Amino acid sequence: MLLSSCGMYRHQSLRIINGVFFTENPEPLPDDVPVFVGVINDKKYGKIQVLNHPVSLSDEAMAYAVPVRKVKNGASILETSKTVSAFPVSFSTTMPDLQVGDVFPDFRLSDNKGNEWTLDDFKGKRVMVNFWYTGCRSCCAEMPQFGSWVSKYPDVLFVAMTFQNAEQIRKTVTERGFHFHQLVEATELMETIGIGTYPLTLILDEESRVVLLEVGTSPVQRARIERALGM
Numbered sequence: 436m437l438l439s440s441c442g443m444y445r446h447q448s449l450r451i452i453n454g455v456f457f458t459e460n461p462e463p464l465p466d467d468v469p470v471f472v473g474v475i476n477d478k479k480y481g482k483i484q485v486l487n488h489p490v491s492l493s494d495e496a497m498a499y500a501v502p503v504r505k506v507k508n509g510a511s512i513l514e515t516s517k518t519v520s521a522f523p524v525s526f527s528t529t530m531p532d533l534q535v536g537d538v539f540p541d542f543r544l545s546d547n548k549g550n551e552w553t554l555d556d557f558k559g560k561r562v563m564v565n566f567w568y569t570g571c572r573s574c575c576a577e578m579p580q581f582g583s584w585v586s587k588y589p590d591v592l593f594v595a596m597t598f599q600n601a602e603q604i605r606k607t608v609t610e611r612g613f614h615f616h617q618l619v620e621a622t623e624l625m626e627t628i629g630i631g632t633y634p635l636t637l638i639l640d641e642e643s644r645v646v647l648l649e650v651g652t653s654p655v656q657r658a659r660i661e662r663a664l665g666m
Contacts, residue, residue: 441607
């Protein structure tokens with residue numbers, strides 16, 4: 436069942452990945468590799484997720500680590516994490532049919548204000564396209580940061596697309612500061628693109644060709660997206 440808005444979205448929470456504190460997964464979890472997942476119940480931080488897997492975190496991901504000294508009873512929590520009961524979980528990302536180098540498919544859609552859009556509106560512009568829906572917590576997490584880029588990169592066209600209608604997204608867009616052009620009821624286009632995992636973010640060049648594609652969200656991915664905006 437879809438949530439009516441991101442109002443139920445919970446802020447970033449503490450987690451431990453391979454013995455290091457983070458406030459969210461700094462980069463995508465490895466595909467088709469067993470990740471051992473456990474939980475610590477802490478009075479201050481609530482449920483702390485503990486994840487362990489054999490793939491080392493990148494140097495870029497480690498830059499988002501939270502120092503132990505900044506976590507109350509951090510050393511003790513890390514010791515507890517070594518003995519927590521964990522179970523294996525495999526994560527698998529569904530990649531869309533649309534890939535880097537492809538031209539974005541033609542479309543005809545209305546935005547949440549009733550204006551009609553087609554692919555011609557993208558021509559000659561660098562475009563960021565974000566696919567989302569209100570029940571997607573990961574989508575909600577990235578919205579404030581994405582929304583802040585609209586004024587920071589005035590030469591970029593920022594477009595969001597969802598299969599939901601204008602009324603269903605109204606509260607979320609306002610509360611999360613998601614200042615993109617919101618194209619709604621895009622089910623047919625999204626099926627054409629083959630979206631299976633949300634959020635999906637694309638950067639298109641001036642010829643509407645995909646130059647960057649990110650499935651999911653994390654600090655490392657958002658940094659890549661922003662670098663592409665400034666190119």
